[in-house]
Structure formats: structure tokens, C-alpha cells
Amino acid sequence: MTNMNRMGEGIGDRSSRRNSASIILKSMIAALKNSLKIATAAFFVLMSQIAIAGVLYDIIAASQLLLLSVVVYIGLSLYAARKKYVNRSDKAIYYRFFAARAITGMLFLACLFHSNQMGTTFLSLFLGAVPGQFLIIGIVGMVIGAAAFHKRSFRFALVMILTSIVTVVSATVVLSAQVSFAKNSGVEVASQELWSSEDPLPRSPSSIVSFPAADNKKLSALLWRSTVETIATRPVVVMLHGGGFASGSPADMTPTASMLADRGYTVFSVEYRLAPPERWKDATDDIVRFLQWLEVNRVKQGIASTKVVLLGNSAGGSLALNVAYGLKSGQIDTGDFAPVSPVGVVGLYPAADLGKLYDSTMYQDPRPVLSSYIGGSPSEVAAQWTYADPAKKIVAGLPPTLLVTGASDHLVYAAHVQAFSEKVASLGNDVQMYTIPYADHSFDARYNSPGSAIKRGVLLRWLDQLSH
Numbered sequence: 001m002t003n004m005n006r007m008g009e010g011i012g013d014r015s016s017r018r019n020s021a022s023i024i025l026k027s028m029i030a031a032l033k034n035s036l037k038i039a040t041a042a043f044f045v046l047m048s049q050i051a052i053a054g055v056l057y058d059i060i061a062a063s064q065l066l067l068l069s070v071v072v073y074i075g076l077s078l079y080a081a082r083k084k085y086v087n088r089s090d091k092a093i094y095y096r097f098f099a100a101r102a103i104t105g106m107l108f109l110a111c112l113f114h115s116n117q118m119g120t121t122f123l124s125l126f127l128g129a130v131p132g133q134f135l136i137i138g139i140v141g142m143v144i145g146a147a148a149f150h151k152r153s154f155r156f157a158l159v160m161i162l163t164s165i166v167t168v169v170s171a172t173v174v175l176s177a178q179v180s181f182a183k184n185s186g187v188e189v190a191s192q193e194l195w196s197s198e199d200p201l202p203r204s205p206s207s208i209v210s211f212p213a214a215d216n217k218k219l220s221a222l223l224w225r226s227t228v229e230t231i232a233t234r235p236v237v238v239m240l241h242g243g244g245f246a247s248g249s250p251a252d253m254t255p256t257a258s259m260l261a262d263r264g265y266t267v268f269s270v271e272y273r274l275a276p277p278e279r280w281k282d283a284t285d286d287i288v289r290f291l292q293w294l295e296v297n298r299v300k301q302g303i304a305s306t307k308v309v310l311l312g313n314s315a316g317g318s319l320a321l322n323v324a325y326g327l328k329s330g331q332i333d334t335g336d337f338a339p340v341s342p343v344g345v346v347g348l349y350p351a352a353d354l355g356k357l358y359d360s361t362m363y364q365d366p367r368p369v370l371s372s373y374i375g376g377s378p379s380e381v382a383a384q385w386t387y388a389d390p391a392k393k394i395v396a397g398l399p400p401t402l403l404v405t406g407a408s409d410h411l412v413y414a415a416h417v418q419a420f421s422e423k424v425a426s427l428g429n430d431v432q433m434y435t436i437p438y439a440d441h442s443f444d445a446r447y448n449s450p451g452s453a454i455k456r457g458v459l460l461r462w463l464d465q466l467s468h
Contacts, residue, residue: 051170054127128438138167187457202258235307242314278375291339317350321390406439
């Protein structure tokens with residue numbers, strides 16, 4: 001009898017352990033499902049806030065709205081968890097949900113920030129760069145919300161549907177504005193440039209050349225030779241990378257250089273010296289020295305064209321304008337001989353007016369970088385600022401100029417580039433200005449995007465006009 005009792009107890013213990021294991025497994029599965037719903041809902045809440053910020057272009061207000069949304073979302077989730085588990089003996093479940101929600105919310109919030117040399121930027125303007133992808137995300141969210149509603153998960157469905165509607169509407173507004181701008185600018189935007197998430201693989205440079213800088217330091221330039229028959233009247237395109245005068249490399253220009261080479265242009269992407277130390281003169285002089293080297297070595301390099309166009313983005317755009325205008329106005333050092341002036345200059349979201357950029361502190365503070373590059377503030381080293389600033393070299397008779405910038409640029413304000421363009425045009429110079437709706441700084445970082453398509457379209461047309 002005793003043995004039978006022991007056997008019964010053993011069977012009961014095993015049954016109890018199996019039940020406990022089953023309960024634990026079911027609890028883990030339920031917690032996993034709940035956590036997935038939390039993460040999904042949080043993601044779409046944040047996407048909707050980014051979309052709102054992208055349309056309104058108010059980074060400060062959008063960041064406050066986003067932070068408030070995250071705090072409210074976490075608070076409501078905690079309250080729901082407390083109501084659900086407050087009567088259970090194992091209060092640890094509640095605290096685990098508390099930690100999971102708080103950590104998840106903070107992680108998603110942290111992912112919207114990044115640090116660079118100018119400080120911390122709130123990345124609320126993704127929408128202007130990839131509105132097509134946001135539209136797809138919003139549609140996917142609506143499908144998830146409809147499925148949740150069908151399964152009677154009403155609160156989750158409500159969050160998904162409302163946030164996805166906001167994302168879809170915002171993306172549609174931005175996409176429509178950019179496509180309409182492209183059409184009015186005479187540029188065709190292909191379907192892959194609206195929806196594709198993959199960029200084409202650019203072609204590697206044909207070779208690397210070296211040239212002497214002003215202090216006899218050897219610098220390099222990447223060379224892309226044309227992949228098609230080159231028309232002799234087409235200018236050589238000399239490209240200058242961005243990076244706040246303190247970072248970046250010639251390889252950064254590979255996608256645009258490769259595209260131009262495929263259209264019949266010979267392209268160089270040129271190295272210049274970066275701050276620190278101060279490079280207010282060195283960077284400009286390095287580009288002049290390259291133009292001198294190119295003039296001397298043109299035939300040796302197998303280049304038929306005698307014409308040059310300078311093209312730069314951001315800080316590189318500032319340098320391109322400074323050299324092109326400085327050669328015409330005689331306000332920069334040309335050393336042994338003055339190279340032939342460029343027949344045209346292109347500034348992509350260029351730091352065209354360094355004085356105005358110095359005071360552009362609404363979203364980021366550019367003063368430390370500019371002071372490092374130039375050697376002090378405008379009041380401290382006025383002559384050095386004059387040498388480095390293209391806005392100080394605007395005279396009559398400048399080469400044709402193409403300026404392309406983003407209406408929502410939080411670094412180089414579109415209004416400042418527009419004012420620069422108007423000043424250049426006021427003296428009878430040929431300048432074309434394109435301000436892409438909802439586009440931020442570096443809007444062409446993605447090759448397949450409406451902003452990039454507009455840039456390529458107007459750039460190729462402008463270059464072709466120069467060629468004829």
C-alpha cells in the first residue's frame with residue numbers, strides 16, 4: 001500500500017511538473033506575442049510622428065510631439081498591464097511588462113537620434129528622402145491593423161490603422177509635391193526612383209592620379225573615364241566632396257561620378273586638405289593646384305576637352321563656388337599661373353554663404369566646425385572669412401551656375417541659398433536654382449529617390465547645354 005501511495009505521489013509530481021512547464025511555456029508564448037504587438041505598434045506610432053514632422057518641417061515641435069507620444073504610449077501600456085495583472089499573486093509579471101515597455105519605447109526613441117561633428121540632429125526629415133518607402137510602410141500597417149481587427153484585437157487594430165493613415169497621407173503629400181516639381185522642372189522620375197529600396201552598384205574609378213598641393217604635399221584624385229564615346233565639347237567634371245570641411249573623401253562622389261561617366265563625361269573627384277588645423281586657404285588652393293595640374297597634363301591623360309566644370313555638394317559646393325568665382329574675380333591665390341576658369345559651376349545644397357551659415361543655429365550649431373576650418377569667428381579673422389566665402393566674390397561675368405538644394409534643409413537653409421542665387425543673378429550672371437520640396441540636406445544620399453532623380457535630371461540637362 002505504501003508503495004502504491006509513493007507511486008501515486010510520483011505520478012502526481014510528474015503531472016504537476018508537466019502542468020507547470022506547460023503554463024510557463026504558454027506564458028512565454030503569450031509574452032512574446034504581446035511584446036511583438038508592443039514593438040509593432042511602437043514602430044508605427046513613431047513612423048507616423050516622423051511623417052508629421054516631414055510634412056510640417058518643424059523639428060523642435062515634432063520632437064516634442066514624438067516624445068509626448070512615446071511617454072503617453074508607455075503610460076497607457078503600463079496602466080493596461082497593471083489593470084490586467086493587479087489581482088494576480090505573481091506581481092513580477094507586471095514589473096516585467098513595465099521594464100519591457102519602457103526599454104522598447106526608449107530604444108525606438110534613441111534610434112531617431114544620431115551624432116556627428118556638428119552635434120546632435122533629430123532625424124525627423126526621412127520622409128522627404130524616401131516618401132515611397134513610407135507610403136509602403138503605411139499600407140502594410142493598414143493591412144496589419146485590418147487583420148488585427150478581424151481577430152478582435154480592437155485596441156491594437158485602432159493604433160495600427162490610425163498611425164498608418166497618418167503615414168500614408170503624409171507620404172502622399174510629399175510624394176505628390178516632389179513628382180509635380182519634377183514634372184514642372186522637365187524631369188521624368190522613373191518608377192524605381194519612387195519605390196525601389198535598392199540602389200544600383202556604381203562603377204569603380206578608372207584610375208587614381210596624384211598632384212602637388214600648395215606646400216608640395218601630394219594629393220590624389222579619382223578618375224572616371226567615359227564609358228561611351230566622348231564629345232570633345234563636353235567639359236571635364238571636377239567634383240568636390242562634402243563633409244563640413246573636416247571629413248569625407250573623393251570616394252564619396254562615386255555614385256554621381258559613375259553616372260556622369262556613363263553619360264559620356266570625364267570625371268575627377270579631387271582630394272583637398274581637411275580641418276583641423278585651419279584650412280581656410282589650403283582647401284581652395286588645393287583645388288586651384290589641381291586645375292593647374294589638369295591643364296598641364298590634359299593631353300597626357302588622353303583628355304580632349306579644354307573645358308572644366310566644378311561640382312560640389314555641401315562643403316564641396318562651397319569650395320566649387322569659391323574657386324570658380326575667385327578665379328573670375330581675382331580674389332584667390334593662383335600661384336605660378338592662373339588656370340583657365342571653369343565654364344560652369346554646380347553647387348548641390350552648397351554652403352554658399354558662410355557668414356549666414358555661421359549664424360544658422362536653429363537645429364545645429366555650425367560655429368565650431370566653421371571656426372576650426374577658418375581659424376576663428378568672422379569678427380576675429382575677417383580677412384580669412386573673405387578668402388574662404390564664395391558670397392564675398394560675387395561680381396559680374398561669373399560662369400553659369402547651377403544650384404540645387406532642399407526646401408527642408410536643416411543645415412544649409414534654402415532661404416540662404418535662394419538669397420545667394422538672387423544676388424548672383426542681380427549682376428547679370430546666368431544662374432539656375434532648383435529647390436526640391438520636402439528635401440533635407442544630402443537628399444541625394446539614396447540614388448533611387450525623387451530628390452536624386454530631380455538632381456540628375458537638371459544636372460545632365462544643364463551640362464548638355466554647356467556642351468553645345
